[in-house]
Amino acid sequence: MSGGLLEGVPGPASVRFDVDDERLARAAWSRLAEPGDLPARQLVQEFGASAALRGLLRGQGPPRWRSRLSDLDPVRDVRALERVGARFVVPSDPEWPGEPLSRLGVEQPFGLWVRGPLDLGEACERAIAVVGSRNCTAYGERVALELAADCARDGVTVVSGGAYGIDGAAHRGALQVAGRTVTVLACGVDRIYPTGHDQLFDRIRQVGAVVSEVPPGSSPTRWRFVERNRLIACLSRLAVVVEATDRSGASSTAARAAKHGVPVGAVPGPVYSPTSYGPHQLLRTGAVCITSAGDALDEIQRLGEAPSRPAPPRRRAAHDDLPPADLRVFDALPVRTTAPVASLAKVAGLDESTVLAALGRLELRNLAVRSGAGWRRART
């Protein structure tokens, strides 16, 4: 463990917990190194959390990881969480959503602090992220709610960020149909942010899962929001932006999704709506146009194993898809009077035998009626 990534200011330190406990060591790292601190993650992935922590205690590693060493107490953190019925899930746990999170590579979290009865791994086998602006329109809120409800009804877990606006509507949509929902926070799972959503979070803790990679007590900083978005994206098979201005966090979620190979969906809206600017930009850069849960499920299935669902039935007119000659004869048929075949041939620009054959087919489809010596269009 000497040299390499752990070079730095020497000086031994001590801690009040069993460093060899990999789970506690990961919990410790989740406090020492901020989300997005990639060298710390690389180190832990390469050597394990315990070995990396022992190096740090021997004085190795950059000073930034040492600034929080003195307050470190992962036993207290884990116990505090257990008191509220929560757990710290690490990659060796059966519940760890290993396959989706593997897309993050070195950006994978040390572990996830989880509150709620949902098995995270199972929930994320087929999950959709539904995200968007806090300052959304009634239109966006309705779309988010219905999209989430219809996806949840189909057994798809709805992942979002618990914010006001689109996120909240997405969670509520899933809850309304007793579906599964996961909220990923930028603060500790013992905190409530935004505070106005305390009842919503209560409900999600009872039936879904509240998830964070930062330890209990952590406050939601802008930096943590940015990094949180990668988890929302990568726990899902499709990340749908319902409404977003160009600066909103949902656009950052879409960017992280695209970076890690998660398909991005965007909900169109009125061109005059500033909150549809973000989705329209995404549509211009390859996002899938999502207008309903059907579209989203199609996309998830298309990427998964199941065959694509059949196209919805089209509303059709009787003369739709007539072959060219038949359509031209149909066009030529008078509605009120009748016309002889010779006159139909002239109007349609076809020879008489073609007209006769077409009239036969049109009669079969109840589009043409013979009347005396002539023909007319059938009444619809």
Next chain:
Amino acid sequence: MSGGLLEGVPGPASVRFDVDDERLARAAWSRLAEPGDLPARQLVQEFGASAALRGLLRGQGPPRWRSRLSDLDPVRDVRALERVGARFVVPSDPEWPGEPLSRLGVEQPFGLWVRGPLDLGEACERAIAVVGSRNCTAYGERVALELAADCARDGVTVVSGGAYGIDGAAHRGALQVAGRTVTVLACGVDRIYPTGHDQLFDRIRQVGAVVSEVPPGSSPTRWRFVERNRLIACLSRLAVVVEATDRSGASSTAARAAKHGVPVGAVPGPVYSPTSYGPHQLLRTGAVCITSAGDALDEIQRLGEAPSRPAPPRRRAAHDDLPPADLRVFDALPVRTTAPVASLAKVAGLDESTVLAALGRLELRNLAVRSGAGWRRART
């Protein structure tokens, strides 16, 4: 001229005009063979209209081309048009929009009957098709009008089909800013369809161009509408569908555009609006998302020679795009009290020298303020 395409029922016929006049012969063919009759077009492109017509008069060619021979009088057609200030434009004319129409290959029209002062070739050098449903919403009508007006103001000709709804709004938008507009009809240019648009067509005839490939007196049949749509698409550099149900003519225009290599644009709208179903389907199959004339002009320029226009300025917050360390220190800065560097380092999870350097940069950007022994966030 014997054999090959001109095989068929023999029997000589005669006509009352100079068959060797290529322009008159093309006018004759525009009456004999319906739009979409590709063998007739192939024949005329290969041998010339006069030679092909002589063959037909000698009894060669399929009977369908002979059904209208007896009524043929292109001299009367051309004169009737000249009386209303119109002309029959053929490929040898300088006004012929040769480059755009060449995309049609064998589907090129024999000629175009044109009413109005606009030079068709010049008008179609930089043209946009703006099309959509007759039964459009107020939203679609407004988008079409503004899109057309803003494009026309930029010197782009607005091409459409003169129908109620989106088409009409597109023409009106161009006329409102004294811009150029071309309406392509499925009937003769001496007729008015739909009749409620007589004043609109009056105005287009005065300042724009009313165009058709079918001769005077022809009625607008469903078949001719379908074929007309290929001309709307191919006279333009970009074909934008504003609103359309899945069965509307605008979707057929988009399909013809795509077939002949004209880029398709689609205007998004509310997902609950049935008239936005068509554009959303198009967005799913590769259409460009068009939310404003700026988007359309970008697309036209991208395909043409001029460099792309700069992206519109984004609304920005002071802390946008801070480097990671600076954002984390900014997050850590208290708003009401102050904090010493050591405490900031702990909160941000960074070493003190990094925090100090970040504070320097944040101070320069007026985001951090030193106050006594500590630092706080600057008031915005």
